[in-house]
Amino acid sequence: MMQAEKVVEITIASSLELIDIITLTADHFAKLSGFDEEELYRINLAVRESVANAIEHGNKYNAEKNVEARFGLTELRLSVSIRDHGAGFDPETLPDPLDPENLLNPAGRGILYMRSFMDQVDLVRHPEGGMQITMVKNRPAPSSPPPAPETSSGGEGK
Amino acid sequence: MMQAEKVVEITIASSLELIDIITLTADHFAKLSGFDEEELYRINLAVRESVANAIEHGNKYNAEKNVEARFGLTELRLSVSIRDHGAGFDPETLPDPLDPENLLNPAGRGILYMRSFMDQVDLVRHPEGGMQITMVKNRPAPSSPPPAPETSSGGEGK
Amino acid sequence: MQLEIRERKIGQIVILDLTGKITIGDGSNKLRDEVNRLLEIGEREIILNFEGTSYLDSSGIGELISRHTTTKNQGGHLKLLKLPKKIRDLLTVTKLLGVFETFENEQDAVLSFGVLGVVPQQNG
Amino acid sequence: MQLEIRERKIGQIVILDLTGKITIGDGSNKLRDEVNRLLEIGEREIILNFEGTSYLDSSGIGELISRHTTTKNQGGHLKLLKLPKKIRDLLTVTKLLGVFETFENEQDAVLSFGVLGVVPQQNG
Numbered sequence: 301m302m303q304a305e306k307v308v309e310i311t312i313a314s315s316l317e318l319i320d321i322i323t324l325t326a327d328h329f330a331k332l333s334g335f336d337e338e339e340l341y342r343i344n345l346a347v348r349e350s351v352a353n354a355i356e357h358g359n360k361y362n363a364e365k366n367v368e369a370r371f372g373l374t375e376l377r378l379s380v381s382i383r384d385h386g387a388g389f390d391p392e393t394l395p396d397p398l399d400p401e402n403l404l405n406p407a408g409r410g411i412l413y414m415r416s417f418m419d420q421v422d423l424v425r426h427p428e429g430g431m432q433i434t435m436v437k438n439r440p441a442p443s444s445p446p447p448a449p450e451t452s453s454g455g456e457g458k
Numbered sequence: 459m460m461q462a463e464k465v466v467e468i469t470i471a472s473s474l475e476l477i478d479i480i481t482l483t484a485d486h487f488a489k490l491s492g493f494d495e496e497e498l499y500r501i502n503l504a505v506r507e508s509v510a511n512a513i514e515h516g517n518k519y520n521a522e523k524n525v526e527a528r529f530g531l532t533e534l535r536l537s538v539s540i541r542d543h544g545a546g547f548d549p550e551t552l553p554d555p556l557d558p559e560n561l562l563n564p565a566g567r568g569i570l571y572m573r574s575f576m577d578q579v580d581l582v583r584h585p586e587g588g589m590q591i592t593m594v595k596n597r598p599a600p601s602s603p604p605p606a607p608e609t610s611s612g613g614e615g616k
Numbered sequence: 617m618q619l620e621i622r623e624r625k626i627g628q629i630v631i632l633d634l635t636g637k638i639t640i641g642d643g644s645n646k647l648r649d650e651v652n653r654l655l656e657i658g659e660r661e662i663i664l665n666f667e668g669t670s671y672l673d674s675s676g677i678g679e680l681i682s683r684h685t686t687t688k689n690q691g692g693h694l695k696l697l698k699l700p701k702k703i704r705d706l707l708t709v710t711k712l713l714g715v716f717e718t719f720e721n722e723q724d725a726v727l728s729f730g731v732l733g734v735v736p737q738q739n740g
Numbered sequence: 741m742q743l744e745i746r747e748r749k750i751g752q753i754v755i756l757d758l759t760g761k762i763t764i765g766d767g768s769n770k771l772r773d774e775v776n777r778l779l780e781i782g783e784r785e786i787i788l789n790f791e792g793t794s795y796l797d798s799s800g801i802g803e804l805i806s807r808h809t810t811t812k813n814q815g816g817h818l819k820l821l822k823l824p825k826k827i828r829d830l831l832t833v834t835k836l837l838g839v840f841e842t843f844e845n846e847q848d849a850v851l852s853f854g855v856l857g858v859v860p861q862q863n864g
């Protein structure tokens with residue numbers, strides 16, 4: 301049975317103590333997606349980095365600015381987009397944290413985390429301002445638990 | 459220090475397996491609010507009931523219709539609003555689940571849960587359609603951990 | 617955690633050990649299916665052991681009532697064992713504590729069925 | 741879970757047992773403050789025991805590097821003990837495994853400081 305994308309959207313104020321709300325949702329989605337515990341951990345870390353960046357570099361801890369997250373789950377992949385309302389930046393210009401001369405730099409590894417743990421990471425300026433990061437991870441091949449189908453008759457899919 | 463309301467908004471598709479995303483957020487907020495484990499459990503249950511109603515009675519499991527949740531935390535109270543896109547209903551007309559003649563009715567206790575576990579419950583038709591349930595719970599008096607303040611300089615409040 | 621149900625037999629009595637959450641959807645459905653299956657194969661004396669579960673939403677409570685009624689209508693008994701305080705509180709709030717027969721320990725629950733349970737013998 | 745830090749002393753060596761998450765905000769700040777406090781009161785040989793923590797975001801890694809550098813600049817050593825596989829993997833991804841001295845068991849870590857740790861004596 302073909303199913304539509306299952307979508308959840310979350311908006312939080314720019315507060316570090318609200319990051320967990322988005323990572324908890326990431327955990328839940330990752331479980332629904334059939335990822336194992338190791339991948340859950342990696343997805344969780346990638347999502348944490350992107351939300352932390354949105355709060356820190358994007359919205360600069362301005363509590364009046366929101367961070368918007370969108371989770372989408374299809375049969376094939378899990379996607380997570382994180383958007384802030386800051387000035388945005390050009391990812392091409394970032395120093396490479398793996399370059400030996402940057403190795404002892406205490407910052408600059410967040411995007412490396414995202415790129416290492418997700419299958420695809422796109423960083424774009426949102427047309428209406430702010431940065432939008434979209435991360436995609438392909439779901440594991442449906443072995444034992446198949447991708448949760450959804451009935452429309454009142455039962456729970458999985 | 460006076461602080462603004464800390465707000466999180468979540469939109470989910472009408473799927474029972476996404477309820478946990480909203481209850482996990484409720485747990486996180488309830489913890490930030492300083493509620494003890496017992497109250498966490500009750501808030502969690504009240505929120506679960508309202509989201510389940512929105513999916514079941516409001517949106518009638520139509521995956522194209524969303525459920526929208528809004529959490530707000532101020533120094534004094536935690537509020538949770540749940541809105542669906544169904545036909546709405548008139549809470550005045552509901553049978554009383556505590557009436558002896560309804561006692562063996564397998565349904566009809568969700569709103570009782572909400573009213574028992576939260577300090578205030580308002581059920582109103584949303585001006586643009588659907589039902590909106592707003593539940594408020596007063597925060598415990600700030601004894602040891604004071605209501606988490608938020609710095610704007612990069613540190614985490616609590 | 618999703619509801620898990622383990623089945624044990626003591627004489628003619630079936631004990632279902634419940635672990636996890638009994639909530640709308642999966643949890644309630646599983647409980648319904650399991651009790652219905654027992655009734656279909658002729659079981660009539662059923663104990664639900666709540667030691668491993670303390671999360672019961674209104675749909676879960678509804679399921680308890682339905683299974684209680686169905687079992688009774690077929691001449692059987694559905695009894696509740698080791699209710700954690702949290703579930704006892706929920707049954708108090710909903711004024712349902714009087715509807716169910718509840719027990720604190722397993723032996724009392726088993727003996728309450730009368731002769732059927734007097735000589736416990738391990739089955740299966 | 742928020743980071744918790746327990747402090748032990750073996751001779752001149754301070755061991756910090758870390759439990760919980762080392763992440764942006766509280767976790768990183770706590771680690772920074774604790775190591776800085778030790779340096780201020782003159783401690784120079786520090787072991788961070790990771791047995792109880794496996795969650796380290798990029799801010800936490802940054803904090804490790806900063807504390808490592810600060811300790812070294814003051815003539816001290818910061819060594820890492822019992823890295824769980826998950827944290828080892830993170831240090832591999834970030835090519836930082838070579839930057840830190842890491843140990844699998846506590847005695848090796850203690851002895852690595854040389855004479856200071858040879859005759860372990862329980863303090864405080």
Ligand SMILES: Nc1ncnc2c1ncn2[C@@H]1O[C@H](COP(=O)(O)OP(=O)(O)O)[C@@H](O)[C@H]1O
Binds near residue numbers: 384386389394406412
């Ligand atoms: N959402 C964002 N808005 C603006 N700038 C950002 C954003 N995310 C990342 N950056 C920029 O990219 C740099 C690298 O980010 P990252 O790899 O996460 O490391 P770190 O956050 O430790 O600096 C940041 O220092 C910042 O300059």
Ligand SMILES: Nc1ncnc2c1ncn2[C@@H]1O[C@H](COP(=O)(O)OP(=O)(O)O)[C@@H](O)[C@H]1O
Binds near residue numbers: 552569589
């Ligand atoms: N969001 C909603 N939209 C439409 N009707 C609702 C909604 N929430 C509750 N109701 C109505 O109120 C009744 C009582 O709800 P509740 O107390 O939660 O018990 P239950 O869900 O078990 O029926 C429902 O059966 C339904 O008719």
